[in-house]
Amino acid sequence: MAADVDSEITNNSRKMYFPLLINLGMSILAYYLTVRLIPGLKDKFIKANLFGIDMSKTTSDKVPESLGVVTGCSFLITMFLFIPIPFANSLFNGEFPHNEFVELIAALLSICCMLLLGFADDVLDLRWRHKLLLPTIASLPLLMVYYVNFNSTTIVAPKPLRDILGVNGLETGQSVVIALSIIIFNVIELFGKLWKAHQFSLYFMLPYTATTLALLKHNWYPSKVFVGDTFCYFSGMTFAVVGILGHFSKTTLLFFIPQVFNFLYSSPQLFRLIPCPRHRLPKFNSKIDRMEISTTIFRYSELNILGKFIISLFRIFKLIRWQEKDGVVVTNNLTLINLVLLYCGPLHEAKLTAILICIQIFFTGIAFVIRYPLASLFYDV
Template sequence: MARAYDGLDDDELDAEPETPWKMLLPMIINALMSIGVYLTTVRLIPKLRDKFIKANLFGIDMSKTTQDKVPEAIGVVCGCMFLITMFLFIPIPFSDTLTGGQFPHHEFVELIAALLSICCMLLLGFADDVLDLRWRHKLLLPTVASLPLLMVYYVNYNSTTIVVPKPFREYLGMTVNLGILYYVYMGMLAVFCTNAINILAGVNGLEVGQSIVIAASILLFNFVEVDAKTWTHQMSIYFMMPYIATSAALLKHNWYPSKVFVGDTFCYLSGMTFAVVGILGHFSKTTLLFFIPQVFNFLYSVPQLFHLVPCPRHRLPKFNSKTDKLEMSCTRFNVRDVGCVGRMILYLFRAFGLIKWHAKGDEVITNNFTLINLVLKLKGPTHEAKLTSILIGIQIACTCLAFAIRYPLAHHFYD
């Protein structure tokens, strides 16, 4: 019978305390394997570069004066090396029970299901890079890939009770059982994580850079919590160290001037990895705290994503070849073609200075609604490498804010 706990918060099932060495040895082995996979991946990517170009998996960097072919979807190399490392690591956490003792089937199934979901997402992401799927398919793919994860959660826990924040307990009580809505929430978390990284992209190194900061934040959080909570936080650490290692190898080649493009494959792989550790680790709200820039970028992009305001096919910043700098990209439309909701959003964005506004009669020119263009609006034309550094700096600053919310401020809402 499943014991109730707060799935949306960071409460977990009580686990038998482990000896420090039993906890530490698999982490040391995982760290050593991570170093090894970094050294392997950083050498493997240049060797596969020509093979991707030969297979017509390449693109042209629109923010450069050169028209060189840049291999696309190299994130699949990073993802494969990450999965290979995790497959080889599978026996390590359970080595003491393989020769005797009670085998922890629940923990083993969670690890396998997590790898299955990530593997599915890697496959589907690569299919998107090759077939250029439509947006409705991009929303469906993470949902399908998360099903093994949700099934294991149902079998192992099936707890959908959440603790109500203090200000609302007078009206809702101490706890609320969300039932099926909790599984809907977890499925939506997987969809959001994969697509949030994908829509905050377009400059060299940004997708990988923001993902490494998020992964490092999750890793640090789990190191802080691992003394009090055992298996779930250990498993998160096992996933994050090889992920950071392979991503760092990819970033070395994707940083300005980029020699490879990561593709949607890497964005999907990253988002599903973060969703997996957040769901199985029972710290999904904390995981979302590390996505503050992505949440803002999504909310800022909603008017164009849902076509409340006209949205061009590409919203990348505009490259000025004369100055070698990026400028905010703009969209032109007739204000009469925008509905009432769209006009209200435009008014609010103008009032808060979130968009450039140039009107001539009924024709309006505004910047595209992305965090990248907003930074360019506030700062002005910026070199691509510096722009990426600024955006990653914003990610790091938001991580510090997330930790402040998670620890000092959380006590005002939860016991």
């Protein structure tokens, strides 16, 4: 009896660790290949007119854009090559886990669709009403598999909100912090009853983190490449996949506290309660080489009741800079980046990025506190 128990434990350990070790090795290889691949493709992107000018620099050099597609492709190739590994033992035993296989394929299909749609957005510069449809379309395979396998249509889908953008290294830096947070959570839970769900998540998070670190190496200040909307779409769907199919979407959402706050803070402009300029990024002051808050201008009397109430509330809690003359109001654009600059004053771009990533790390700690010591207050446990 004891021998059978020991044999089962050994077998489960092999099922748990062997695929993860292979995945980790492939992820490390993907990192080095992606680091070398990105510089080699920069000129091709510029030649294809996929480039931008860094408005936060005094130079006007062309910086290749949409390099997130390279990271996404490296991730997908790694995952495609990895597909047989988790199921190798089952092929010989004759007990093939079809549900798990379908989940993996559907997850990769959704990520692949989102990567394609994100790149289309970068190339075609789609309108916002079209952008809103893209995640819905790309997530259909994922939602169908979830419904068929778990007979449920009620899920909490983590949605990393894409409004904190435009500063060198910020998108990739925050994504790495979130990915590492999910990995830590998966490793903690790997020894529990739902270890298979967290093993599934690690299959995606390890190569995602590796390829994103490779992109971060080139995207960090001073940025040699821009990631584009492609990376944001790709990252969002990858986090949604592991959160939903890994059955920890509420916990995943906790790792997006800064993004959720940014969305709520930005809502008055996003929903046009107060004027929203096309670009809300901080302004670059070339004289002092610092980033400063960007502003919006409006007449207070022209706001509706809700707009007046919200803007007054923000003013009471000192969440905005308020300058008024002859009924014309000048205030900062409502983004987390501008809020940090409001409290800290003009900052060098590298320092601003570091502060925002530190905020992400701090709230990751808060998320773990909510998830474990305070779990009974937030979850049905």
